[in-house]
Amino acid sequence: MLNVTDAAAVRLLLRERPRRVLGAFLAGEQTVAGAARDLGLDLRVIHRDVLALRAAGLLRVVREQKRAGRPVRVYAAVAPAFFVPFSATGAAGLGELGADRAERYAALFHTAFFREFERLHHEQGGGREWGVRLYLAPEGHVTADTSYQGADLVDAGVRYQGPLGRVLHADAAVTLTEAEAREVQVELIRLLMRLRPNTLAHEAAGRGRPFLLRLGLVPVTAEERAGLD
Template sequence: MSSPLTVTDPAAVRLLMRGRTRQILGAFLAGEGSVSAAARRTGVDIRVVHREVLALFRAGILQLVREDKRSGRAIKIYASAASAFFVPFSTADAATLDELSGGYAGHYAELFRQASAREFDRLHREQAAGREWGVRLYLAPEGHWQTDSSYEGAELIDAAVRYQGPVGLMLDADASFTLTEEEARAVQRELILMLMRLRPLSLEHRQAGTGKPYLLRLGLVPVTVEEGKYLHELAGQH
């Protein structure tokens, strides 16, 4: 694969900061084609695709390779100017790396929140059997007080020890841990290996039209001592 084309022109950089534009450019990274073909590949309205293609062409990101003659107006065939592109962070008018990457982290977080709330509500309706779900404040067996959510009458045990809520194919957990750097690296390796194992499986299902989509969010990052104390406060531990 050839090296990515570095993009520094302000107009081109602004285009590549937009998620919809990237989606349409992606259709041409897969091969040359017309505006209508790109619209079919992406599922985006053809008028929107036409507008974005013209902008990408003017910015030099797409190239006009030929015009296929037919009765009436000829069909213009475009191709990507390179097989890959690179936008240096220093040239982008973006305040954060998340903005440079298209704001994916924020979009994923919001989608995860919505999907988790929807799935929990469904499971709760199916399994509650008249029980109320609510917030608890109690003294944990380890000696600290904590607050969490559970069914009324459930045993006063942290969900990380024994989960007593609705059961289904969902997991929504924010947790902080105190680890050595070696232990943290081991956790990191385990998470990376899991992602590497899931990727080819996911691609196989997409190509076969099997399975269903799931959103998986993983993260591991060191925090300061002060931030760690704040996380424990959020978790209701003292």
């Protein structure tokens, strides 16, 4: 693994697209055209990134393929893996390093979920109104949620009464013991580990369709939890 601290190289590795372009050369030798084809990006964009990555010492020319006119350069990454230490990034906190991707992922999840939810509601709603409810739940606590008008006054976590489809959006605040929290964490990790080989196999075979999966578990204070209501 190459430890990267040069300012120009660090700037490239902190950006999503140059990282993707460099990643196209990690598996072995590749041309600019081949990388553009694999990544599905414009050839000119890839060419600019390749030149920048080479100038920053992250890519190297390994050989040239002769052809009529100008020969085609074949590139490879200068190392099989790269590491940018936090101290070289100029970030104010550790959270900044992954904040951009997290924000884009969250925005896409929100857009895609409600797009699919509205489609399902249009197909299955039967003219019923969907709206916000405030009521006293059977368990004795006040609940605010969204559902169909006339639906039973129970939370979706108890019994879901909305349109059905391959969608799930569950932002839940739960109270657990430390042992229970560890158990939930292990279950979620095992789920991700089980899905990863399936994903790689389906993508290699060109089958299936992409889904976004959001999982999370983090402790908060009682005051922070109260602020959600």
